[in-house]
Amino acid sequence: MTTLHFLDPQTGLLDRLADLMIRRRVCVTRGDIELANGAAALIGLVTAESDVRSLVQAARAAKMRNLVAISLGAESLRVETEHGGSLLRLHLPASEQDIAARHAEPLLTYVAEMIAHPIRPMVACDPATGGLIDLANRVAQTDVTVLINGPTGSGKEVLARAIHDASPRAGKPFVALNCAAIPDNMLEAMLFGHVKGSFTGAVAAGQGLIRAADGGTLLLDEITEMPLALQAKLLRVLQERKVTPLGSSGEIAVDLRILSTTNRGMRTEVAAGRFREDLYYRLNVFPLQTLALQDRPEDIAPLAIAFLRRHWQLGAVPLPTPTAMDMLRFHTWPGNVRELENVMQRALVLCDGRRITTDDIMLDSAEMPAPKADPAPTRLARRLAAAV
Structure with missing residues (x-):
C-alpha cells in the first residue's frame, strides 16, 4: 500500500x-x-x-x-x-x-x-470496490494473464491500468487497444505489425501494438469483438510469446503481459462459436469482475467529486449540496460511471460556480425516490417529487 x-x-x-x-x-x-x-x-x-x-x-x-x-x-x-x-x-x-x-x-x-489522487488514482469508498482493489494488487505482483468482465462503463480499463501501475512492469509501456473501435481489415496490422509493401498503402513498416508493449502491458479492450481469424494468431502469441508481422515469415520474440476486458458472457460467446474456447482459457487465467455503479453506492459521492475536479478549470470546484448528493445516490445509474461523468459535466454548465444544487442535476431518468428538499425547494425538485 x-x-x-x-x-x-x-x-x-x-x-x-x-x-x-x-x-x-x-x-x-x-x-x-x-x-x-x-x-x-x-x-x-x-x-x-x-x-x-x-x-x-x-x-x-x-x-x-x-x-x-x-x-x-x-x-x-x-x-x-x-x-x-x-x-x-x-x-x-x-x-x-x-x-x-x-x-x-x-x-x-x-x-x-x-x-x-496523485498516489492512488482509482477512486474507491465502497467495500466491494476496496476488495476488488485488494485482489488486483495481489494479481499485479505476478505476470498472470487477467480477464476483466463487467458492464459497460463500470471501470474495466481503469482497473487494468491500476494493475499495470502496481506491477513490476509499471515503468514500461501500457498499450491499450479497443478491439471494437478498429475495422477488421486494419486490426491485424495494428496488433501484429506489418512489413513494408505487405498490403496496399503499406509504404513503411509498422511494429504493431504487441511489439510497442514489449516489456510492459497490452490491454485488449472488448476482446470478444476480435474476429475469429485473429483470435488464432493471438493464441500463438500467448503460447509462444512471439509475433509474426503481417507479410513476414519471421517471428519476433516479445515480453509482455496481456490483460483483456469484455462486457459479455464469455461462456455464451464460446458456446455460440463466436469466440475460441482455447483462447478463452488462455485469457481467463485470473478473472476479475467489475460491478455496476448501483451495486457499489458508496462510490457515487467520491466519483462525482473526482469528475467535478477533472472538468472544472476556473478555480475552486463548486461542490454539491447534501441534497444534490442524495439525488445522485437515489439514481439507478443504468449508464454506470460514464453516465455519472456526463451528469457532473452538465451540472458544471448549469451551476452558479459556487455550489451544485438539485436544480443543476440533469438525470437521464427521473425514476428515483424523491430526495429531501433543499431549505428552499426548487422547481426541478418539486417536479421530480411529483414524478415518483
Whole structure:
C-alpha cells in the first residue's frame, strides 16, 4: 500500500480523512514525524504561518518531498501550491465543529480526492470496490494473464491500468487497444505489425501494438469483438510469446503481459462459436469482475467529486449540496460511471460556480425516490417529487 502520514492524530477532521483514505486503499500512519517511515506525503492541520513553517521543516528532516497543510475557517474553499508544487495548501470553509455534520461530506470527499489522487488514482469508498482493489494488487505482483468482465462503463480499463501501475512492469509501456473501435481489415496490422509493401498503402513498416508493449502491458479492450481469424494468431502469441508481422515469415520474440476486458458472457460467446474456447482459457487465467455503479453506492459521492475536479478549470470546484448528493445516490445509474461523468459535466454548465444544487442535476431518468428538499425547494425538485 502507498502510505500517507498524518502528523496530528487528535482532530476529527484528520480522523475522517484517514477513514476515507483507508477506504481508497491508501495506507495511513499517524503520530510524530519519526513514525512516517518513508510515507509519500506528510499531512498536517495548521492554524498559523508558523505551523506551516514547522510542517515544512518536519518534512525536510524526514526527507519527504510532498506535504499538505490544511487550515479551517476560511471564507471560501481555496487551493494553493507552494515550494514548486511540493506543498499543497487547502483552506477549508468549515470549523472543527462542522466536520461531523452532514453538510461537510462533499468538502471532506473533495479534500480526500485532492490528497489521494496523485498516489492512488482509482477512486474507491465502497467495500466491494476496496476488495476488488485488494485482489488486483495481489494479481499485479505476478505476470498472470487477467480477464476483466463487467458492464459497460463500470471501470474495466481503469482497473487494468491500476494493475499495470502496481506491477513490476509499471515503468514500461501500457498499450491499450479497443478491439471494437478498429475495422477488421486494419486490426491485424495494428496488433501484429506489418512489413513494408505487405498490403496496399503499406509504404513503411509498422511494429504493431504487441511489439510497442514489449516489456510492459497490452490491454485488449472488448476482446470478444476480435474476429475469429485473429483470435488464432493471438493464441500463438500467448503460447509462444512471439509475433509474426503481417507479410513476414519471421517471428519476433516479445515480453509482455496481456490483460483483456469484455462486457459479455464469455461462456455464451464460446458456446455460440463466436469466440475460441482455447483462447478463452488462455485469457481467463485470473478473472476479475467489475460491478455496476448501483451495486457499489458508496462510490457515487467520491466519483462525482473526482469528475467535478477533472472538468472544472476556473478555480475552486463548486461542490454539491447534501441534497444534490442524495439525488445522485437515489439514481439507478443504468449508464454506470460514464453516465455519472456526463451528469457532473452538465451540472458544471448549469451551476452558479459556487455550489451544485438539485436544480443543476440533469438525470437521464427521473425514476428515483424523491430526495429531501433543499431549505428552499426548487422547481426541478418539486417536479421530480411529483414524478415518483
